[in-house]
Amino acid sequence: MANCLSSIFLAISVTTIVMPVTADTVSGMVYADGTALADVVVTATPSNYTGKAAQTETESVSMALDQKSREFVPHVLAVRTGTPVFFPNSDDIRHHVYSFSQAKRFELKLYKGTPKVPIVFNHPGIVALGCNIHDWMLGYIFVTDSPYLTKTDVFGHWSLELPKGNYQIVFWHSDSTAVSGLTGESIHVPLDRPLHHNLNLKARRQSGKPPNSLQVQGYKDGF
Amino acid sequence: MSMCQSIGRYELLVKIVLIGFSIPGEAKPDFLDFSVHGLLDLRYQNLDAQPGETEHGLGKFRSGGDNNRLLVNEASLVLQSRLGWDWSGTITLKYANKQYNPLDLSEIFLNYRPVSTSAWQISGRLGMFFPPISLENTGTAWSSPYTLSSSAVNSWVGEELRSFGGEARLNYQVDTGDRLGLFAAGLAKNDAAGILLAWRGWSLGDYEATLQDHLRLPENIGIRSQFPRQAILTQPFVEVDGKPGYYAGVTAERANLYSLRALYYDNRANPAAITNGQYAWHTRFYSLGLKAELPWDLTLISQGMSGRTSMGEMIDSKYAVDAGFWASSILLSKSFRDHRLSLRHDRFGTDENDYLPQDINREQGYAWTANYNLTLAKRHQFNFEISRIVSDRPARVSLSQTSQQEETLWQIAYRLFF
Numbered sequence: 280m281a282n283c284l285s286s287i288f289l290a291i292s293v294t295t296i297v298m299p300v301t302a303d304t305v306s307g308m309v310y311a312d313g314t315a316l317a318d319v320v321v322t323a324t325p326s327n328y329t330g331k332a333a334q335t336e337t338e339s340v341s342m343a344l345d346q347k348s349r350e351f352v353p354h355v356l357a358v359r360t361g362t363p364v365f366f367p368n369s370d371d372i373r374h375h376v377y378s379f380s381q382a383k384r385f386e387l388k389l390y391k392g393t394p395k396v397p398i399v400f401n402h403p404g405i406v407a408l409g410c411n412i413h414d415w416m417l418g419y420i421f422v423t424d425s426p427y428l429t430k431t432d433v434f435g436h437w438s439l440e441l442p443k444g445n446y447q448i449v450f451w452h453s454d455s456t457a458v459s460g461l462t463g464e465s466i467h468v469p470l471d472r473p474l475h476h477n478l479n480l481k482a483r484r485q486s487g488k489p490p491n492s493l494q495v496q497g498y499k500d501g502f
Numbered sequence: 503m504s505m506c507q508s509i510g511r512y513e514l515l516v517k518i519v520l521i522g523f524s525i526p527g528e529a530k531p532d533f534l535d536f537s538v539h540g541l542l543d544l545r546y547q548n549l550d551a552q553p554g555e556t557e558h559g560l561g562k563f564r565s566g567g568d569n570n571r572l573l574v575n576e577a578s579l580v581l582q583s584r585l586g587w588d589w590s591g592t593i594t595l596k597y598a599n600k601q602y603n604p605l606d607l608s609e610i611f612l613n614y615r616p617v618s619t620s621a622w623q624i625s626g627r628l629g630m631f632f633p634p635i636s637l638e639n640t641g642t643a644w645s646s647p648y649t650l651s652s653s654a655v656n657s658w659v660g661e662e663l664r665s666f667g668g669e670a671r672l673n674y675q676v677d678t679g680d681r682l683g684l685f686a687a688g689l690a691k692n693d694a695a696g697i698l699l700a701w702r703g704w705s706l707g708d709y710e711a712t713l714q715d716h717l718r719l720p721e722n723i724g725i726r727s728q729f730p731r732q733a734i735l736t737q738p739f740v741e742v743d744g745k746p747g748y749y750a751g752v753t754a755e756r757a758n759l760y761s762l763r764a765l766y767y768d769n770r771a772n773p774a775a776i777t778n779g780q781y782a783w784h785t786r787f788y789s790l791g792l793k794a795e796l797p798w799d800l801t802l803i804s805q806g807m808s809g810r811t812s813m814g815e816m817i818d819s820k821y822a823v824d825a826g827f828w829a830s831s832i833l834l835s836k837s838f839r840d841h842r843l844s845l846r847h848d849r850f851g852t853d854e855n856d857y858l859p860q861d862i863n864r865e866q867g868y869a870w871t872a873n874y875n876l877t878l879a880k881r882h883q884f885n886f887e888i889s890r891i892v893s894d895r896p897a898r899v900s901l902s903q904t905s906q907q908e909e910t911l912w913q914i915a916y917r918l919f920f
Contacts, residue, residue, distance in 0.1 A: 372535070372537075373535070373584060375587055375617060377617040377618075377619060378619070379618060379619045379620060379621065379675070384619035384620070385619060386617045386619055388587050411587075411615060411616075411617045412584070412590075414757075482797045483758050483759050483795050483797075484758070485757060485758045491840070491877075491880060492641075492647065492877045492880055492881075492883070492919065493539065493642070493880045493881050493919040493920060494541075494641040494642050494645060494647055494877070494883065494917075494919045495640060495641055495647055496880075497537070497539030497580065497642050497919065497920075498539060498580055498640070498641055498642040498643065498644075499582070499592070499613075500631070500632055500634075500639075500640070500644070501590075501592060501611060501613035501615075501627045501631060502627070502631075502632075502634040502669075502671070502685075
């Protein structure tokens with residue numbers, strides 16, 4: 280988790296370095312029903328931004344999405360378009376990771392260790408990950424053209440270093456009731472106040488974690 | 503440590519069995535690995551019920567009496583192995599109280615499920631497996647996380663139904679996340695299914711018949727005098743007439759939200775056939791099931807079944823036994839952390855339209871089941887359950903019982919899952 284988060288910050292800092300403009304910190308909190316909400320992807324896109332040009336300015340930093348104790352870690356990974364993602368398997372059992380989301384369709388047969396070749400996410404969109412062996416496993420890769428991206432931590436907190444200007448801020452959460460899970464607003468940087476957002480979540484949610492009883496975890500009737 | 507050693511011995515056994523299967527494609531000898539899960543089920547029961555199936559009676563629970571008892575209800579091992587990326591194998595080996603062979607198989611099948619990166623997905627099963635009727639029995643060795651005794655429909659599925667054959671399924675995933683599916687199976691060895699519904703009627707229990715099982719028929723209600731060729735015990739899984747049966751159905755589901763299943767089953771048995779004391783019962787039915795996850799962690803499961811079973815030579819367009827059967831149930835369950843509270847209502851009945859009025863097979867009744875369970879450390883489950891069945895079966899008069907009976911079963915269970 281920490282490694283992946285640091286990769287995000289690394290990606291952000293790389294972006295920041297190549298843009299020789301002083302940056303201001305914009306931060307905020309995301310809640311759902313008054314409770315801090317983790318794993319909300321936050322992106323900031325300058326209003327005059329043309330994604331393609333900016334993308335060539337940075338080299339893609341590879342990232343990783345692990346499988347630990349039969350769940351995807353992190354549950355949500357935010358990457359820029361074109362980012363290679365490694366899928367290590369830290370469990371000593373097999374995983375069979377797949378996605379048939381339109382943004383990226385792939386299948387990875389994983390047994391111990393890390394595959395040598397990463398999966399490159401070339402199209403923006405939401406990639407839902409599953410495991411053919413463990414039905415409950417669920418993870419997301421949020422692929423975006425935006426140059427600035429981060430995720431809320433367990434306290435619902437996020438922050439981004441943004442150069443002065445106008446931005447479209449977008450929030451995404453897998454269980455948000457908003458269309459495609461996306462909500463947003465326009466801001467001007469510098470901003471002298473934190474941004475507080477409240478998201479409405481679906482009533483029934485999949486955690487992506489193993490069932491909390493071995494009765495259900497240890498059996499598949501095959502249907 | 504001793505458990506690990508015994509698991510090791512089972513792994514060896516299963517390796518020997520599974521290597522016997524020929525798996526097409528990418529299976530490699532070093533691919534075999536195993537997960538071993540299981541269930542130990544200890545019960546304390548307080549009964550106020552008529553003798554049931556285990557005592558050749560017409561009681562609505564598996565066993566009857568007016569007493570308390572402590573028993574090892576079940577001990578099961580489920581061995582699952584991956585035989586390739588697309589194939590897995592499952593074997594469930596079971597001991598249960600008053601099971602014909604103390605240790606026997608309740609399922610053994612291969613599962614084919616390749617990953618699909620398109621919206622279409624195919625999968626299949628081959629072997630001995632449960633037809634996809636129950637929406638309750640999703641736990642280790644076909645146990646239910648909700649109640650100890652299954653609904654009337656699922657109790658019967660456990661006792662008399664198993665698919666011996668192949669099943670194929672085609673799914674289509676809609677962009678909304680809903681998955682729509684078609685499935686069909688060809689099956690054999692299920693020609694005796696229906697005999698218990700006709701002669702004993704519906705019941706509430708948690709017994710899954712095994713490969714070589716023999717179940718008990720009611721005595722002293724005239725079966726032996728009218729059907730002298732019928733063996734004293736019924737064998738649920740025999741092929742009597744050599745005619746395969748089938749089922750086919752549709753599904754719609756969305757993970758964590760709802761599951762809908764409908765199927766039509768027909769064992770296509772020839773009602774006039776009999777082999778080794780086992781009649782073929784032509785049993786066909788519709789089954790419908792809905793499971794919905796509601797707000798406040800409430801789960802709703804409702805199932806219904808309606809069909810007929812016919813046996814014997816046809817005379818004047820009537821069979822010797824021809825019973826219509828139907829049952830339905832609705833279950834509401836609420837989970838909160840490690841606790842679960844479930845309440846279920848069952849209604850059931852049979853009627854008859856045959857040329858042997860002295861063989862009385864009609865009945866009707868209803869049941870309530872309430873269960874509270876607590877699961878600690880994922881594996882220790884404590885259950886408190888009460889089931890009450892009110893039923894009217896005129897054939898009971900032959901046993902000097904009143905036709906209408908009210909039966910109650912209190913149970914405390916400790917179930918260990920591993």
